[in-house]
Amino acid sequence: MTQQFWPADMPQRLTGVALRLGLLAVILAAPAYVFLSNFATFEPYLYPLHLLQGNVREVTHTVIVGPYPDYGLISDLRERGVRTIISLLDKHLIYEKSLIRKEDLYAGQMGIREYDFPMDSREPPTSRLNAAALRDISRYIRRHPHTKVYIHCYLGKHRVGDVVDMLRAQRKDQTPSAVEAPVR
Numbered sequence: 703m704t705q706q707f708w709p710a711d712m713p714q715r716l717t718g719v720a721l722r723l724g725l726l727a728v729i730l731a732a733p734a735y736v737f738l739s740n741f742a743t744f745e746p747y748l749y750p751l752h753l754l755q756g757n758v759r760e761v762t763h764t765v766i767v768g769p770y771p772d773y774g775l776i777s778d779l780r781e782r783g784v785r786t787i788i789s790l791l792d793k794h795l796i797y798e799k800s801l802i803r804k805e806d807l808y809a810g811q812m813g814i815r816e817y818d819f820p821m822d823s824r825e826p827p828t829s830r831l832n833a834a835a836l837r838d839i840s841r842y843i844r845r846h847p848h849t850k851v852y853i854h855c856y857l858g859k860h861r862v863g864d865v866v867d868m869l870r871a872q873r874k875d876q877t878p879s880a881v882e883a884p885v886r
Contacts, residue, residue, distance in 0.1 A: 741797035742804035746772065756858035761866055762873070764850050765843065769858030770801055776808050783850045785814055788839060790855040790862065792820040798856065817842065823855065827864040836868050843869075 737744065745751070758768030758775065766784065768775075770791070779787075787809055791798040802818070809816050819835040819842075827836060843851065855861035 735796070738797045738800070740800055742800040745770075745801065754857055754859075756862065758858070761869055764848065765853060765869060766851070767853045767858065767862045767866060769862075770854055770856045771805065771808075771852065773808050776805075776812055776814065779852050780812050780814060784852045786846070786849055786851045787814055787816045788842070788851055788853040789816060789818050790821045790835065790853065790865070791818070792822060793818070794820070801856065821855065821861040821864065823860050827867070832861075832864065836864065839865060840868060840872065 755769035758766060760766050766779065766782075771779065771787065776787070787805070789802060789805065791802050791805075793799045793802055806816065819838050821832045821835045822829065825832050827833065839853065853862060853865055
């Protein structure tokens with residue numbers, strides 16, 4: 703006589719448990735998905751995140767870097783002669799895709815040209831995606847030496863820091879170091 707280690711209806715029980723766990727996961731994930739896909743709507747009210755953002759600063763006479771620009775900052779940049787925004791946000795991240803849509807709307811209203819050179823904030827600057835973005839940004843700046851550009855990521859620290867480091871390295875090869883001055 704063979705001994706059974708579990709009841710004969712155990713596969714049905716496990717299937718029921720798996721279905722309940724899957725449904726619970728969907729119920730819990732749905733609000734998070736809605737929040738993240740509409741992050742740009744909630745972002746202005748998330749004041750603690752704004753405390754983490756870096757400052758807007760001038761790196762060269764034509765390059766300004768900083769955090770994600772809201773309507774007021776885009777307007778201020780336009781008054782300062784900025785006609786091009788380079789975004790390092792990645793549209794494959796759901797919350798950054800939401801921010802990109804809002805920025806597109808504001809920049810379009812003000813007649814500012816936008817370029818996307820997405821970088822992954824979790825990867826080093828030498829990763830394939832980030833190295834390609836840095837190369838493209840460098841090429842754009844070289845080809846448009848008289849165009850005032852604002853380059854940003856969300857916080858204006860990490861990915862932008864990689865761009866600033868690249869610009870500093872290029873500057874050492876070409877000219878004496880320029881002073882990095884805060885804009886606001």
